[in-house]
Amino acid sequence: MDRFGRLGHSFYSQPTLIVAELLLGKQLVKVERDGSTLSGLITEVESYIGTEDLACHARNGRTERNQAMFGKAGKAYVYFTYGIHWMFNIVTESEGMPSAVLVRGVTPIDGISTMRQRRQSNDKDLSNGPAKFTQAFGIDLRWNNTNLCDPKSDLYINDLDQKTPMFVKSPRIGIDRTPEPWLSKPWNFKVIG
DNA sequence: GCAATGATACAG
DNA sequence: TGTATCATTGCT
Numbered sequence: 001m002d003r004f005g006r007l008g009h010s011f012y013s014q015p016t017l018i019v020a021e022l023l024l025g026k027q028l029v030k031v032e033r034d035g036s037t038l039s040g041l042i043t044e045v046e047s048y049i050g051t052e053d054l055a056c057h058a059r060n061g062r063t064e065r066n067q068a069m070f071g072k073a074g075k076a077y078v079y080f081t082y083g084i085h086w087m088f089n090i091v092t093e094s095e096g097m098p099s100a101v102l103v104r105g106v107t108p109i110d111g112i113s114t115m116r117q118r119r120q121s122n123d124k125d126l127s128n129g130p131a132k133f134t135q136a137f138g139i140d141l142r143w144n145n146t147n148l149c150d151p152k153s154d155l156y157i158n159d160l161d162q163k164t165p166m167f168v169k170s171p172r173i174g175i176d177r178t179p180e181p182w183l184s185k186p187w188n189f190k191v192i193g
Numbered sequence: 194g195c196a197a198t199g200a201t202a203c204a205g
Numbered sequence: 206t207g208t209a210t211c212a213t214t215g216c217t
Contacts, residue, residue, distance in 0.1 A: 046212070055212070065201065082213050083198030089212085102212060121215090131213050174212050 006156045009149045012073035016092040016099045017187065020047045023090070024191050025165045027158040028106055030137050038114060038137050039158070040106030040127055046172050047187040048089070049099045055178040055185075058098030068145050069098035076155065078134075078144040085131035086140045090148065090157075104130045104173070104188070166192045 007026070012019055029039045048056040057066040057079070068077035069091055077089040077100050089100035105128045108115055115126050115136035127133040134140070139155070148156045169186035176183075 048212075057212080060202080063202080079212090080200060081211055083200070083211085085213050087212060104212085125215095129213070172212070177210080178212095 005159055006149065006151065007074075007159050009072065009074045011159075012090060012092055012149070013094060014092070016047045016049045016101060019090070019092045020045045020101045020187070020189055021164060021167075023101060023103075023157070024167055024189060025160070025162050027109065027160050028103065028137075029110075029156055029158050030139070031154040032111070032114070032138070036111060036114065038111035039109045040133075040137075041109060042103060042106050042157075043128070044103075044105035044188070044190040046102040046104055046189070047092075047099070048102065048172075049187075050093075050097055053099075053185075054182045055172060055175040056098065056100075062098070066098065069100050070096060071145065072147070074147060074149040076143050076146040076148060078139060078141055080141065086134040087130050088134050088137075088139050088143070102130060103133060105190075106133050108136070168192060 023042050023045050026042050027039050028042055031037055051058050058069050062070050065079055068075055072095050073092050075091045077091055079087055089102045091100050093099040108126050119126055119136050127136040143155055146153055146155050167189050170188045171184050172188045
């Protein structure tokens, strides 16, 4: 599982759009308390870049909710929204520059039976959305600020040493009230097929 | 097309 | 302290 190695801080500290593109096709892994493993290949990501980006949660500066984004690259920023859903982001750039990549979908690889238990859906809808994915993987506030680079952390991303798959760029999803030019920035990357 | 469901942010 | 909003999902 860990054969190709966990991605480290130097990977995540690259410019956000670079990290976002390179994350496509990488293997997101979570080790459960019982020792079993959940994993999936990242299929869709979205970038939120700094205080200038008016769609980014850090647009109004640091708050209790978004403080993880101001931390080191490679840490998780997890937040609750719509009263129901958890969202999982990976912090990018240098410390103090609040930017992150939202994981919006993965293709399940390991632990599919666990994902089926946690979600009541057909296999197609197991993890093909930002909150579907966190529910399938059991990710919530407890993973906020988790350092994905730490060899001891139960959540990390594995470099499979594969070429970045073909993908399309689109405007970001669900940010309708964001003013231009940020509304139209093609910062949603989605693998084709 | 819209309800669910509650934390967050900001106005007053 | 009140309330509009929300980086969504699932059902009608």
